[in-house]
Amino acid sequence: MLARVASEALSGLQGYPVEIEADVVAAAPAFTIVGLPDAAVQESRERVRAAIVNSAYEFPSRRITVNLAPADVRKEGPSFDLPIALAFLLATRQAQRGADGIAAVGELGLDGSLRPIVGALAVAESVRHRGLRGLVLPRANAAEAALVPGLEVYPAETLRAAVAVIEAGGGEAARPLLVERLLQHQADDDVDLADMVGQGQAKRAIEVAAAGAHNVLMIGPPGSGKTMLARRLPTIMPPLTVQEAIDVTRIYSVAGLLPAQQPLVVRRPFRAPHHTISSAGLVGGGGTPRPGEVSLAHLGVLFLDEFPEFRLSALEGLRQPLEDGEVTISRALSSVTFPARIMLVAAMNPCPCGFLGDRERECACPAHRLRQYVSKLSGPLLDRIDLRVEVPRVAPAERRSGGQSEKSRVVGARVAAARMRQLVRLAGTTTYANGHMTSRQLRRLCVLHGEAVALLDRAYERLRLSARACDRVVKVAQTIADLEGAPRIEAAHVAESLSYRARGIDGR
Amino acid sequence: MDAEEGVEAAGAPRCSPVSPRRLATCIWLARLASLRAGVVQYLVRQCDGTLGDVLDLEPGKIAALLARRGSAAACATRDGRTAAGESSSAGSGTAERRSERQQASGDAQEYVRLLRLGPLRPASRGATGTEAARSAVCWGQAAYPPALLQLHDPPPALFLAGAAPLPALAAVARHPVVAIVGARRPSPYGLEIAAGIAADLARLGAVIVSGMALGIDAAAQAEALAATAGADTLATVGVLGCGVDVVYPQANARLFAAVRRQGLLLSEFWWGVPARAWRFPARNRVIAGMSDAVVIIEGSERSGSLITARYSLDQGRDVFAVPGEAGRRLSAGPHRLLREGAHLCESAADVVAVVGPQLREGVAFQTAPGARAAAPLGGADRALAVLAALDDGEQTVDQLARSSDSTVAQTLSLLSTLELEGLVCAAAGGRFRRRRG
Incomplete structure (x- = not known):
């Protein structure tokens, strides 16, 4: 007898439908799975057999054939365990089908318990998209799937519980979760800009960066607070919108990084990979493409400390995501696109030993090492970093005197207002922040005051700026104007913007 | 300009004309001096005079002096600088001494042979197109500093x-x-x-x-x-x-x-x-x-x-x-x-x-150029406060903002304009200072 169960598989961040067919005939005993299964799916046979026996069902001595359709796409992972077991039980009439329209995913333990899978959110979205009514899945994934509106989610802890859902054509559905509410009720961040003493210049720089979604390069000796600053950048960025939260959660879900207790990513991601990371780890890759750190930092901050120490291939791999906001990974059989709209915060020491320009210690780097250190940062990559800021070590006296620091909430409000002005100005374009403006948009949309133009010309001449550097200055000046609520770019904005260039790295 | 022309043009105007032999000796000595440290010094000391005296020597005498320098070097000598250059102290065995002597006598022989060939051309080492701009001046020529x-x-x-x-x-x-x-x-x-x-x-x-x-x-x-x-x-x-x-x-x-x-x-x-x-x-x-x-x-x-x-x-x-x-x-x-x-x-x-x-006669510094005027952004008061603070030494932007009682943003834009006017400049480590010099 033949039985079918609807299921789902993942390709990148997308779910796609897979039909599980099971056929049981009276012939020499065998259990085969066809339809391009990978090793994990092949092993599914053993898990399914044990789970069925241990759930007090019978495993008859018949010839059992399971087909995963469509048969020409490679299937992988253990998430087909549950639908295979269900199809088998239906085919052997150990279970009766109730109402249709319920898909199933889940990994089985040998004792018949259900284990969580990755990508439950994407799976649930795809099920909903197919027009199916409900989804049976492991309880640990239920909250995540419940984020999808209009889908009945049936959490199950064991194979028997899943069978009950299928037989009844429903059951006790998980309570749908409202993304808006989850976003509202998030706890305060555990870090705040006010924690940092001093560093007014660097704080101002990350405020400007957050306001215009500009990438930043911080240059300073070890221990000056570059990492602390970067970690606080997400706290002043505008909160995630509903759609953004879903997008980020989908990536974390597929990467298997969603914390058990937290169905939704509610904060802007902050990723800080170590500089020994491979190119595939940074931008994504692998036999079956997996999202890399740039995608995990989507809509958040990617912090690369010791920037010049990263592998050249990894750094060059950043160019496409910085330009396009996404990464495309092509493989022989498929090509997958992961979103990667990040704010890059790069940090480096002023020289390999870190003490160039330090007042207490002398730098011990030979000149050629210094040149090598800086030369690893290619022009095209630096061109995509609008702000460069020096982060000096805070003197002990200054650390004590401290003074009042603004809270992240206060700075965040200014940033949000500035973003709003940009949205209005950039309405009708594909960009939403100054940092992503093309030079054509720059010329069309940015209005410079006469004095600002004069100052820019003077700077162009005296500081020998390149045309690209000039574009960067205008872009950042526009953000500064937006922060101030000014209708056009004034000379003061250009002047401040000029200070965000790195003298040691771009030449003058 | 051809190299040889350069030599002659340089020798042409005033001053007693330099004899072709002297010119040749100059150029040959220059070449020798480029390869062996202290050769000219040695010759000058040997004649107990100036370079001019060396150039006035008979070619045979110069050759003899050079040959003697070889043996002198071989005896590990009073002339410290000779040994210091090419064949430094490390294991100065007999082989090395011999090669030193051979070098010197080789130099002498080459010199005699070159003299026989007539006036030397500086560009004789393969005059190609790029070498057209080459020129040289010799000791004794008017153009020689x-x-x-x-x-x-x-x-x-x-x-x-x-x-x-x-x-x-x-x-x-x-x-x-x-x-x-x-x-x-x-x-x-x-x-x-x-x-x-x-x-x-x-x-x-x-x-x-x-x-x-x-x-x-x-x-x-x-x-x-x-x-x-x-x-x-x-x-x-x-x-x-x-x-x-x-x-x-x-x-x-x-x-x-x-x-x-x-x-x-x-x-x-x-x-x-x-x-x-x-x-x-x-x-x-x-x-x-x-x-x-x-x-x-x-x-x-x-x-x-x-x-x-x-x-x-x-x-x-x-x-x-x-x-x-x-x-x-x-x-x-x-x-x-x-x-x-x-x-x-x-x-x-x-x-x-x-x-x-x-300074020498007819040579003088010109009068100082006029001071540059500056109109910094953000008010003269603030600019003066910043400049006054910088007179005490390098300061970070934060320190300057405090002492001029303004925000970091205002200070940054002020500093940019002052920098464009050449009044301040960035020091290492994110600090600023008054521009000197």
């Missing part, structure tokens, strides 16, 4: 490169000449001072002489070029420790091109001769010999800059040292010179004050 004649062992010949090398060399004689030398790996402070002094002196009509090395040398020369851009004056002369057609260090390739275009490159070493450690002290002696004053900016106690300073003192030239922070390695050199009585130099004005009155 008179200042160098005061050296104990002047270079027998100078090889030149530049757009118009001979007019440029003539210009050197008509202008105050100031050498600016210092550390190859200077601090940002040193670079800033070097650039400031070089720019101001160049604007005042001085020719900045330096060694085209990394660091202070390059900063001074580049800034001198930039300061006089557009003006039709000679801003800088680069004196090399290798052939004038060799670019060393490679990192300065762009500066070499610029100096070749707008200034003058000069070397006592034969074309194509690579840079070697022993040639740099020799170069420093030429730098010192050419200059009316030498400014030393940063250097350790055993640096090449100090060698230049010693040569300058030997020549009776004024030595200036720029003080650095106490206790730093790079401050040791200049501070030692100051202790020994060098002039203290904080800006171009110090050099002008001391050297100005003693």
Whole structure:
């Protein structure tokens, strides 16, 4: 007898439908799975057999054939365990089908318990998209799937519980979760800009960066607070919108990084990979493409400390995501696109030993090492970093005197207002922040005051700026104007913007 | 201009004509000196006179002297410098002594053979198209810088490169000449001072002489070029420790091109001769010999800059040292010179004050250019507060914002305008300071 169960598989961040067919005939005993299964799916046979026996069902001595359709796409992972077991039980009439329209995913333990899978959110979205009514899945994934509106989610802890859902054509559905509410009720961040003493210049720089979604390069000796600053950048960025939260959660879900207790990513991601990371780890890759750190930092901050120490291939791999906001990974059989709209915060020491320009210690780097250190940062990559800021070590006296620091909430409000002005100005374009403006948009949309133009010309001449550097200055000046609520770019904005260039790295 | 023409054109105008044999000897000696350290010095000492006396010797006598130098070197000799150069102390066995002797007698034989061939052409080593611009001046020719004649062992010949090398060399004689030398790996402070002094002196009509090395040398020369851009004056002369057609260090390739275009490159070493450690002290002696004053900016106690300073003192030239922070390695050199009585130099004005009155006849610094006017953004009060704060030394942006009672954003934009006006500049480590020099 033949039985079918609807299921789902993942390709990148997308779910796609897979039909599980099971056929049981009276012939020499065998259990085969066809339809391009990978090793994990092949092993599914053993898990399914044990789970069925241990759930007090019978495993008859018949010839059992399971087909995963469509048969020409490679299937992988253990998430087909549950639908295979269900199809088998239906085919052997150990279970009766109730109402249709319920898909199933889940990994089985040998004792018949259900284990969580990755990508439950994407799976649930795809099920909903197919027009199916409900989804049976492991309880640990239920909250995540419940984020999808209009889908009945049936959490199950064991194979028997899943069978009950299928037989009844429903059951006790998980309570749908409202993304808006989850976003509202998030706890305060555990870090705040006010924690940092001093560093007014660097704080101002990350405020400007957050306001215009500009990438930043911080240059300073070890221990000056570059990492602390970067970690606080997400706290002043505008909160995630509903759609953004879903997008980020989908990536974390597929990467298997969603914390058990937290169905939704509610904060802007902050990723800080170590500089020994491979190119595939940074931008994504692998036999079956997996999202890399740039995608995990989507809509958040990617912090690369010791920037010049990263592998050249990894750094060059950043160019496409910085330009396009996404990464495309092509493989022989498929090509997958992961979103990667990040704010890059790069940090480096002023020289390999870190003490160039330090007042207490002398730098011990030979000149050629210094040149090598800086030369690893290619022009095209630096061109995509609008702000460069020096982060000096805070003197002990200054650390004590401290003074009042603004809270992240206060700075965040200014940033949000500035973003709003940009949205209005950039309405009708594909960009939403100054940092992503093309030079054509720059010329069309940015209005410079006469004095600002004069100052820019003077700077162009005296500081020998390149045309690209000039574009960067205008872009950042526009953000500064937006922060101030000014209708056009004034000379003061250009002047401040000029200070965000790195003298040691771009030449003058 | 063909190389040989250069030689003859240089010899043409006034002064007693140089005999072809003497010219040939000069050029041959220059070539020999490029390969063996201290040859000329040795010959001069042997005749107990000047380079002129050596050139007046019979060829056979010179050859004999050279041959004797070989055996002298073999006996591990009074002449320390001979051994110091190419065949240094490490295991000076008999084989090495023999090769030393062979070298010397080989030199002598080559000399005699070349003399028999008639007048030597400087460009005889394969005159190709690129070598057309080559030129040289020999000892005794009018174009030879008179200042160098005061050296104990002047270079027998100078090889030149530049757009118009001979007019440029003539210009050197008509202008105050100031050498600016210092550390190859200077601090940002040193670079800033070097650039400031070089720019101001160049604007005042001085020719900045330096060694085209990394660091202070390059900063001074580049800034001198930039300061006089557009003006039709000679801003800088680069004196090399290798052939004038060799670019060393490679990192300065762009500066070499610029100096070749707008200034003058000069070397006592034969074309194509690579840079070697022993040639740099020799170069420093030429730098010192050419200059009316030498400014030393940063250097350790055993640096090449100090060698230049010693040569300058030997020549009776004024030595200036720029003080650095106490206790730093790079401050040791200049501070030692100051202790020994060098002039203290904080800006171009110090050099002008001391050297100005003693300059040669018909040579003078020009009057100072007018001060630049500045109208900084964000109000004069705030600008004055910032500048006053900077008078106490380097400050971070945060410190300046506090002392001028303004926000970081306001301070940043103020600093940018002050920087464009040349009143402040960025120091290392994110600090700012008043611009000096």
